[in-house]
Amino acid sequence: MDDTPRSNRPVTTTESSIRLLEQLKDRPGQTLDELAAGSDLARSTVHRHLLTLEDNDFLFREDGTFYLSLRLLDFGISARTRVPFFDVGRRQVDRLAEETGEKVWLVAKEGDFSIHLYKAFGDSPLRTSARVGQRRYLHQLAVGKAILAYLDADELEAIIDRQGLLEMTEHTITDEDELLEELEATRERGYAFNIEESIEGLNAVGAPIRDEDGTPIGGISISGPANRVKGAYLRNELPDKLLAAIDEIQINLRYS
Structure with missing residues (x-):
């Protein structure tokens, strides 16, 4: 068992990105407005997170709808x-x-x-x-x-x-x-x-x-x-x- 303590000062921006990824895992294919409505973040903040994730190929967008990228499969494997x-x-x-x-x-x-x-x-x-x-x-x-x-x-x-x-x-x-x-x-x-x-x-x-x-x-x-x-x-x-x-x-x- 690993006794290394967990952080008691998490990076909130990272946590927000993770929550958005989890939202898309649970319900693939959501728009910016849908993702903002399902989070506790401002629409503008969600937009910045989505663009950053998209720029790094963790998400892809099709007709205004966001999906998890297959790049995540590489991480899982x-x-x-x-x-x-x-x-x-x-x-x-x-x-x-x-x-x-x-x-x-x-x-x-x-x-x-x-x-x-x-x-x-x-x-x-x-x-x-x-x-x-x-x-x-x-x-x-x-x-x-x-x-x-x-x-x-x-x-x-x-x-x-x-x-x-x-x-x-x-x-x-x-x-x-x-x-x-x-x-x-x-x-x-x-x-x-x-x-x-x-x-x-x-x-x-x-x-x-x-x-x-x-x-x-x-x-x-x-x-x-x-x-x-x-x-x-x-x-x-x-x-x-x-x-x-x-x-x-x-x-x-x-x-x-």
């Missing part, structure tokens, strides 16, 4: 290359998707969140709103709970304090004692379940990828429709395949 398990993890994700026919995700832990790095679908027609690069709350996901289960107790408590336990569906665990009990069970078996906790009608199993010290740095999940991914298939068959893939990743990390 560059960031992903620093993930030590990405290449070997991606191969295992592809193999699991082919073996199971289900949707498989590779994620990394960064700070208090999980980041979706790579996905494979197998034969599954399942499509959800999850996308590569998306940041998610750990407690809402099978792989996120698997990561939480192996964190140092102080870091776990700090994440809960900072982020809370926000509800995604009526099945999301929002009680801390209930979550801690489930994390204990997760440590005992080595994997976690998501029973319609992030998306109604979706079940998943997830397991952590850990470094040489045992600290979770990412993980893999396998998910599918709740009417099919259930029972012994969810509780036994998929976890066995998942843990075998995790073992291969960790062996590769240890001896690479």
